[in-house]
Amino acid sequence: MSGQPQEGTIWKTGISRSAPNPSCPDRLPHAQSRGIGQWPFIDPAVSFDEHVLACVLARALKEIDRGEATATQATGLKRADLRDVLTDRFPDVPVSAFALEAATDVEPAMEEQLLRDLLLAQARPGDPASARFAKIIARRAMRDDHLWQDLGLFNRAELSRLLATHFPTLAAGNTRNMKWKKYLYRMLCEAEGFSLCTAPSCGQCCDFESCFGSEEDESCLARSRNDIDLN
Template identity: 85%
Template sequence: MSGQSHEGIIWKTGVTRRARRPYRPDRLPHAKSSGAGQWPSIDPAVRFDEHVLACVLSRALEEIDAGEATATQATGLSRADLRDVLTDRFPHVPISSFALEEATDLEPEMEEHLLRDLLLGQARPGDPASARFAKIIARRAMRDDHLWEDLGLFNRAELSRLLATHFPTLAAGNTNNMKWKKYLYRMLCQAEGFSICTAPSCRQCSDFESCFGSEEDESCLARIRNDIGLN
């Protein structure tokens, strides 16, 4: 992964700003190996998970700052889950930025609950990270944009990687490259024994682009950087 960029969060007055900086494994806060005295190898999957969490938390902070949601409403995680994520993955981030004292642990509404159960049933067995992402994805899917944008990711490819990593069987079923949010809802409908689509086949559907059209819009992160550059 040498030479790749690493996503960082700059905290200033409670609002996130994103900056790209070179990926430097030698500067990561890992303990040294007790044997050879060398830095241990960094698991790329762990680093990617942290990148996704950073994106989600950044979107959550934007909504908190705008008064649109609390931390638990924005992420789908409980206060205890959020504290664990911040303490374990982002120890230098002030927990107070998320105003957890103003948040409550709410039960998901029926639509979100069904989607969460679908994802949990397809998550990697015994993997707390997969279970956590099931909750996050189900909550963020309630937003109105493409799912990768709902999560604050850079592009659709990152969402595909996230789903393939933590929900491999579910992700592998999207053989026709359907939009991920559409695909998840189709799987949900099939699991419940009905269909939201009345077309005899996708190719004969008059709304084909709605399910299979491009998702490569400008990311939320790019818009933020462009706004900063103009100010």
């Protein structure tokens, strides 16, 4: 199975990878409907959720193709949940591409479970999408890059929007614009009653840039395209 064609399928049949229209920043371009020839009107909030899901699924496909993870390991979702997402949000994407028959439902390790519980407690009440993103974010946060990169998003601003939408109270607490992964772990430490940081205050910390430095970097999609261009 080739990761690149399958990854492209997500965007061809789901959310377009082109940039949002500056004149309408809240509406992402959607794939064309069969036989219509133009983008249908869709709810901006729904389209953004689909955009994020498409980013995560594209990352999952790449990890599956490389043998780094199964679909459940890559997303933090159970097989039944993944199947529901694919059939409901991306009906033109073949479920077989995610090799669900080779995956098993994986219970989160302690660190991931603590982060998942924190997010679930702050998720929008009664919103299945928020609960789903809590599981996805907790799993992807176990990766080594900035959290927006772990999720396959275009930039930090998209992650900020995702958190503000589905975890508004938690997101609103990041008043100093701390890096999101650092912020989530700080909230986790505070909830557990301890701190991993020994500095008396952020202003006196010799490693300030680690928590508050720029998160601007190349997206995972851009990295992939650059690798293809170079090869």
